[in-house]
Amino acid sequence: MKNRKATIRAVFGSNAGSAGAHNRRVIIDAIRVNKALSRAELARATKLTKQTVSNIIDELEQDGLVMPLKTIREGRGKPAKPYTLASNGAFAIGLQIDRDVARLIVVNLTGDIMIRHSVKLDSVNPEEGFETLVDLINAARAELEQMCCGASGRTAGLGVAMPGPFGKLAAMANEANGANDDAYSMAVWQRFPLVERLKERTGLDVSLQNDAAAATIAEKLMGNADSFRNVVCFYFGFGLGAGLIINGELYTGVDGNAGEIGLLKPVISSAETESLEHMASLASLCHAMGWNPSDDNLFAHITTALEENNFVMERWLEQAASYLRWAAQGMNLMFAPEATILCATAPKPLIDRLVCMINEDMRKMINPSGAPFMMAGTADQWAVAIGAASEPISNSFSPRHSALVKS
Known part of the structure; x- marks a missing residue:
């Protein structure tokens, strides 16, 4: 149980008669953030009347979304009954589609991971790969029903x-990466009607976002971005992207394309013609080291090369760190975030090393005694799927304006 004297964090509700759906979300979100709150605490934190809070709590309890905890006594007042979210009140599925693998996560209302599975994916044949995805989803739903x-x-x-x-921006990606280079943009999958087909075959509401945005949401939920309202998260995976959290909300831009920094062509020297993700990504590391990106032992190879101070690895690290620093400086000048974080589907020692090199360069350039320029974030191959799973939960239960518009 939390400290009952701690500051309660909550979005304000509205006592207008037409705001019922919003107020339900406000109550759910306040309980989620604070773990457990009594009706009186909810009324004080959300600025809703006690009667409104009581009505909503009764509805939520009847719907199986909240449940009461043991009654506690606060001072000389009446005993208080805290309410918490019912973990099995709702579930969501998160699916990451990457170049050679699909990862699936099932989470409950409180964010606990119930199921996780991964399968090899045909990255050049979306019709065949789609059937693999449907089988994966159906198997997970059957497993969840048994649980x-x-x-x-x-x-x-x-x-x-x-x-x-x-x-429309996909055409630019194809041009930047080469018309025949599908490794980065998965162009054939971009042209496949994935969302429509998944809705038809699963009967579920389906939402789509880029992997950097999903990784940023995961960093907000379980990483270093949780205490900031304005953050730039760089996502280092097979390619490279960035996610933007502005005033506490993920900014997606037109078609969900905000943060596609991998398409930039840095002008660090006059000879540069490649896009950023060709110089700073897992794909570029694999190309430099002669590794197969789909190798099941890739993370072990990376860790070993770091431990052995492999010459090719060290040379690649210097290159990647310089390009990432260049991109981070640009993003900081444009958005002035509270924090810049590097998260990844990569081994943590690799991310820690890149961040250390970037911060060392920045100290030499700007302020030897200043705070670190960049933070190391989550390095977890499941982070993108976790972030993807958070979208349906957020869309259904978050009080943020963008979620209300979607609904």
């Missing part, structure tokens, strides 16, 4: 994350 009877009817939706860019 929790009736879970199918409480599944908020399916969040999908894959490499961008989407829409």
Whole structure:
């Protein structure tokens, strides 16, 4: 149980008669953030009337979304009954589609991971790869139903994350990476009607975002971005992207393409013609080292090369760090964030080393005694899928304006 005297964090509700749906979300979010709150605490934190809070709590309890905890006594007042989220009140599925693998996560309402699976994916044949995805989703839903009877009817939706860019910007990606180079942009998958087909085959609400945005949400949920309202998160995976959190909300831009920095062509020297993600990404590291990106032992190879101070690895690190620093400086000048974080689908020692090199360069250039320029974030191959799973939960239960517009 939390300290009952701690400051309660909550979004304000509205006592106007037409704000019922928003107020439900406000109550759910306040309980989620603070873990457990009594009706009186909810009323004080959200500025809603006690009667409004009581009505909503009764509805949420009837719907199986909240549950009471043991009654506690606060001073000389009446005993208080805290309410917490019912973990099995709702579920969501997160699906990451990457170049050679698909990763699936099922989470419950409180963010606990119930199921996780990964399968090899055909990255050049979306029709065949789509059937692999449907089988993976169906198997996970059947497993969830065995774990929790009736879970199918409480599944908020399916969040999908894959490499961008989407829409019109995809043509620019193809040009930047070469017309025949599908490794970065997964162009054939971009042209595949993935969302529509998944809705048809699963019957779920399906949302799509790029992998950098999903990784940023995961960093907000379980990483170093949780205490900041304005953050730039660089996502270092097979390609390279960035996610922007502005005033506490993920900024997605047109077609969800905000943060597609991998397409930039840095002018660090006059000879540079490659895009940024060709110089600073897992794909570029694999190319430099002669590794197969789909090798199951890739992370072990990277860790070993770091430990042995491999010459090729060291040379690549210097290159990647300089390009990432260049990109981070640009993003900092444009957005002036509270924090800049590097998160990844990569081994943590690699991310720690890159961040250390970037911060050392910045200290030499700007302020030898200043705070670190960049923070090392989550290095977890499941982070993108976790971020994708958070979208259906957020869309159904978050009080943020963008979620209300979607609904």
